[in-house]
Amino acid sequence: QVQLVESGGGLVQAGASLRLSCAASGGAFSTYGMGWFRQAPGKERDFVAGIVRGGSTTYYADSVKGRFTISGDNAKNTVYLQMSSLKPDDAAVYYCAASHYDSSRSSNLYTYWGQGTQVTVSS
Numbered sequence: 780q781v782q783l784v785e786s787g788g789g790l791v792q793a794g795a796s797l798r799l800s801c802a803a804s805g806g807a808f809s810t811y812g813m814g815w816f817r818q819a820p821g822k823e824r825d826f827v828a829g830i831v832r833g834g835s836t837t838y839y840a841d842s843v844k845g846r847f848t849i850s851g852d853n854a855k856n857t858v859y860l861q862m863s864s865l866k867p868d869d870a871a872v873y874y875c876a877a878s879h880y881d882s883s884r885s886s887n888l889y890t891y892w893g894q895g896t897q898v899t900v901s902s
Contacts, residue, residue, distance in 0.1 A: 781807045781891040783875045788896030791865055799860040799896060801875030807891075808851045809833050812881040813858045814889060815849060817871035817898075824874065824886050825886060831881040838882060843869075862898075870900045 782804040787813040791797055799815070807813070828839045828849035837849050840896060848861040873896050874888035884888060 781877050785875045785893040785896040788898045790899040793900055793902050795865050796863045799873055801858040803856045807877050808856050810855055811877035814876050815860045816874045820872040828886040844858035867902045869901045872897050885887045
């Protein structure tokens with residue numbers, strides 16, 4: 780069983796930066812593909828960014844490419860999502876998730892989920 784705990788959400792102005800953290804239990808970062816998803820009210824949960832187990836490769840949704848960076852710290856067993864140039868459209872609950880597969884963009888392929896952290900972007 781993998782436990783994921785997100786933190787770092789908050790209220791920021793458009794154009795600002797924010798870093799989300801996902802603390803994972805029991806070596807998850809080196810064992811599972813990790814991803815960030817987001818869900819705005821009334822919308823589906825969308826893929827944002829992913830990192831393969833061990834962190835050698837990252838991949839992004841087109842909507843955040845060039846603005847968001849996913850990274851991981853194996854020693855701390857933590858995955859980060861650095862978000863820059865935030866837009867009001869980025870506002871959502873952000874979820875960290877772990878998958879038995881690498882390079883997964885589908886939420887259906889992720890087995891473990893955190894509780895989510897709210898990101899609000901004011902214009």
